[in-house]
Amino acid sequence: MSTNDIIPVQYDPKSIEEKWQKHWLSNATYRASTDSSKKKYYVLEMFPYPSGRIHMGHVRNYSIGDVVARYKRFRGFNVLHPMGWDSFGLPAENAAIKNNSHPARWTYDNIDYMRDQLRKLGLSYDWEREIATCNPKYYKWEQKIFLEMYEKGIVYQKNTRVNWCNSCKTVLANEQVIEGACWRCDELVQPREMNGWFFKITDYAEELLDGLDKLKGWPSKVRTMQRNWIGKSTGLQCDFEIEGSDKKVSIFTTRPDTIFGVTFMSIAAEHPLLDTLLADNPKADEVRSFASRIIAEKQQQSNEDLTEKEGIFTGRYCINPFNGENIPIFVANFVLMGYGTGAVMAVPAHDQRDFEFAKKYDLPITPVVQPEETTLDSLTMEEASTLPGNLIESGSFTGMDSKAAQQAIIDFAKEKNFGDTKITYRLRDWGISRQRYWGAPIPMIHCEKCGAQPVPIQDLPVTLPEDRDSDQNSCAPLHQREAFFETTCPKCGEPARRETDTMDTFVESSWYFARYASPRFTESPLNKEEASHWLPVDQYIGGVEHAILHLLYSRFFTKVLRDLGYIDIDEPFTNLLTQGMVIKDGSKMSKSKGNVVDPSDLISEYGADTTRLFSLFAAPPEKDLEWNAKGVEGCFRFLNRIHRFVQSNKEIILEGGTVPTDQLTAAEKDLHRKTHQTIKRVTDNIEHNFHFNTAISGVMELFNTLSSLAGANQKQPIGSHVIQEAVNSILVLLSPMTPHFCSELWTTIHPDTSIEDQSWPTWDEDAAKEDELTIVIQIQGKVRSRLQVPIDTDDATLEKMALADANAIKFIDGKTIKKVIVVKKKLVNIVV
C-alpha cells in the first residue's frame, strides 16, 4: 500500500466514548444552575433502585430522557437533568443476609457500580446533584416532613386490618397489592390486624381527582387508572332504625332511586352493631360463630378470589324509613367493612349481588325501576336490572325517572333528617409502616404516660443502627434492637420506646424530584427559591407500572409540601411519558426466563451510541420494544457508514461555504432540499411526540441521499457547501441520540469548535419545498396512473391533464364522466 492512499480512521466507539465522557465530567458540561436569561426545563427519569446492574429497561428509559435533555439544551433551554438512587428497600436486606454483609454496604457498592454503568452510557446528568435516599442527609428531611405532617394532622396511627406479606414480613399499602399479591414478590397477601402509621391521602382525594383533568400532558390511560383508583361515588347515606332498639344502622347507596325495592339488609361480619343485634338474641351463638368463620376465611383467602355468597339471618329487623317496612338483617360474607358504612341495603331486583343472595336464601325480589321496552317480573327475572327507567311501587316517587328520583329521594331523606348526600371514595389512607430494617425510621416515640410523641426536630435524623460488627443482626428489624428503641420521652423524660417501624420506601420517591432542586441544602428539605425555579418537572419519563403507586403518592406529596409552605405548585409532573417494556422472545426480559441482555456487553461490543440508537430506533417510546440483536448491528452499520463518509470526504467537508441557493445544480438542489426536509421532520418528531424512531429514519434517509449523490459513486460533482450543510445537520440532529459519536465527528470537521455550542438547525420552508409533485389519477377511487407536475399547477389544469392521460382514458373508455374530484397536491379522482 502506498503512502498516498487515504486510510480512513476506523470508527472506534471505545476510545471516542471514553474521551468524551472524561471531557464532559471534567468540564461539568451538564451542570445546571439557575440562569434567568434562559427558560428552564426540568427533565427527569424515574430513578432506579440500585439492584446491582443496569438492565435494558433502564437503558431505554434513560436514553429517552437523555435525548430530551440534550435536545432542549440545543433549543436554548436551561436544563436540569439529575440522577439518583431509590436506595432503601428489601432486596438490600435479603442480599445482606445472603452475603453476610450490611445492607448499606451492598447498596453503596451497587450504586458505585451502576453509576459507572450510567456514565458509560454517556447520559448528560448533572452528577453534582446525585442523591441516595438511604443517606441520612436525605431521610433526615423526610423525617422532618413527617413531623410537620403529624403536626398538621395528615399523619395518624390506627389499629386496623392491613395487608401482610408473609414472605417480605411486612405490611403493604393497598396500592402495593396487585391482584391480591405482593407487588414485589407475588406472595398472596393476608389481612392482619395491626397498629401502624397512616398518611391521610383521603383528605386530598377530591383534589387528586380534580387535578387529573388538568394534567393534559399525561397519557389518558394513566389518568383513567388513577381516577378509577380514587373511585369517587356519590349517593345517599341513610339510617334504618333497628326494630326493638334505639340504635340505627346506616347504609350508603349510589342508587337511592331503588330504596323502595329493599327487601333485606346485609352487614359485614365485622360490623360494630352486630353485638347490639345479638344481645338477648336466641340466634346469637349461631350468628356469632358464622361471623367469626367469615372473618377467618377472609384472612386466609386473601381478598382476591370471589367466594360464593353466603349469609345468615340475625333474627333482627330494621325499618325502611321510606315505607316503614320491616326488613330482615343478614350478616353477609360479601359486604366489606372497609367501604361505605359496612352495611348495605339489599335491592335484589337491581343489584346482581343482592339478586344472587336473594335467590339463594329465597328472599323477595321487588322491582321498582321499570326500564323502557321490558317488563320486569320478579318471578321470571334471571338477573338484576341495572338499567334506568321509571319508578314503580315507590310511594310518592312512583312515575319519576330514576335519575330525577335519586335527587328527590336524597332531598326527602335530608328533609326528614334520616339521611344526606354522601361522597365515598375507594381510595384508602396510605399505610406507611413497614416492619423492616432498611428504611427511614419513623421519628416517633411511644411513652406509656404521654402516648405517641414526635421526636424533637433538633434530634433529627433518627438514624439506623449500623451494627457492622455483628452480621447476625445487620438486618434485624428495629424492634429487636434495644440500643435503638430504648429512649426517653421528650415530654416527660421517663423511659420510653422509639417507634421501630420504618417508612414505606415509596415515601422517599414521593418527593425526591423536589430535592434535586437543592440537593445539598442543609437547612430544610427544600430551598424554596431553587424549588420554585425548577419545579414542576416539565417532562417525567418512566414505566407505566408506576401509574398508580409512585405517581399518585408523588402528586399527594406535592400537595402536602405545598400546604406545608415549601413549594407553590399543585402538580409535580407537567408532562408524563410512560415507556413500554423491553421484550425478548415475546416476554419481558427477566432472569427467570433467561432472556436478559446485559447492556454492558452491548456497550463493550458496539459502544454506548449504538446501544442508545437501537433502543430509540426499534419502537416509539410508549410501545414495547422487541429486542433484536441483528437490529443492533444495523444501527452500528449506520454509524460506521457515516463515519466512513465523513473521514473519506473530510477535505471537501472542511471546505464548506455558504449555500448559493440560486445557482445549484439539480443534484445539489436535491440534497439541499432533503437536508431541510429532514431538519423539519426530525424537529417535528421530537417536539411533537418523542417519536425518535421516525426521527432516526429521517436522518437515515438524508444520509442515504447524501451518500448516493456525493459519495464514491457520485455521477456529478457536488458543491462542498451543500455537503457540509448536510453533514452538519446529520451530526446535530443525531447528537441527542448518539452524543459521543457526533461530538467526535464534529470536531474532526470543525476543529476547535464544539457541537455542544451549536444551536439546533432550522429549516427553510422554500428550500424544503418540492418543485414537482406526483399527482395520482384515480378512476372510481382506484389508482390508475400518476402524473409529474410542477408544484403550482392549478386544479383546472390538473383535471385537464388527468382526462387526457393515456392510462386514464383506457379506464374511462367511453363511459360517461359523472364527476371529477381534484384534491390539491394529491390526486384527481374520476367517477364514471
Added chain:
RNA sequence: GCCCGGAUGGCGGAACUGGUAGACGCAAGGGACUUAAAAUCCCUCGGUCGUGAGGCUGUGCGAGUUCGAUUCUCGCUCCGGGCACCA
C-alpha cells in the same frame, strides 16, 4: 364481569386533520469486489396471475358511511393492560 389500549409484509415498525399502504431498519434472495472469507457496494423483496406491459387482491373478521377507509361508525374475534364482591 367492568374500564382502557392494540391488531399493518418473514420480523421491528412508517403513513399529517379520510386521499399513492408498507418509509426506515432487520432478515432473505441475486450480483460486484476478493485466491477465499469478512467488510463494503449494487439490485430484488406483501400475495397472486402474466414472458411482458399490466391485471386482480391485500392493513384481524363482518357490515356501513364516502368519489375514495389502515384512518370514521356499528357489530364481532383475538391479544395486552388496569380494576375486581366498592353497594
